[in-house]
Amino acid sequence: MKESLLEILCCPLDKHELELEDAEYETGEDDSEEIIDGTLVCEECGERYPLEDGIPNLLPPDMREESPA
């Protein structure tokens, strides 16, 4: 995921902005920087959303699958 996408993503519950924590970056084929791993945290409610393998999981927490070991 490109960091600029954070400008349009929001918390699915209260629609407030998300802050990126614990980010790991990787440089893609076209030299652009991608976030590969991290956590997106709602600035308002504090809910934490995983970003794994380059894809943010912004499902409401009750719909999120149990994270595989």
Next chain:
Amino acid sequence: MADQQDPPATDDLARRADVRDTYDEIATHFASTRAYAWPEVESFVDAHAASNSRSGTRVGLDLGCGNCRHAELLVDTCETVVGLDASAGLLETGRERARERGFEVALCQGDAAALPLATNTVDIAVYVATLHHLPTRRARRASLDELARVLDPDGRALLSAWSTAHDKFDETDGFDTTIEWTLPGGEPVDRFYHIYAPDEFDADLEASDLDVLEWELSSGNCYATVAGSESDLSE
């Protein structure tokens, strides 16, 4: 207002998660049978490709993107195209298609009834063959309001849902059903569908925050072209 037959909201989320699990299970085979964009979607994208002012910073959204065959149509006229789906398995098929065909899509796992996108950010959206997988009327109506929220007032979206007008169905009222998907080994997997009566689809749209611009029945599907709501910015 929720329908009386709707279960409590907690069940609602669990049932949406079930639908997600179903598509995780069938993702690879399902996507392999979905190679081509729908002509109705191509026409919509052609008609609205550059019809509003924010050229250069346009954001496109494929809601219920599956393998991103429709996201692919948006990349030429949008700076950013978001492909959103509840199923991680389907998002993987989208990533694969984007890689093979050389287009760029920002993938995001999310729920169509609780969109993780900021208000008035989307200029063009495609929401086809997805709404009918939301298992309650409450979730479907919430989803329409969510689309209205994220869509710019000058933005346009194409919606479709399967309807009782299709030859396959004898019913005239909208109803819930499951339709089997058969995996290559012969294993059947049930998928939830709500089959809309055309007037029910129309009524749900009218009750939503969306502004309905055009409406038609085509190939047994209800289609609507809609605009976002004006009121959001004042909130």
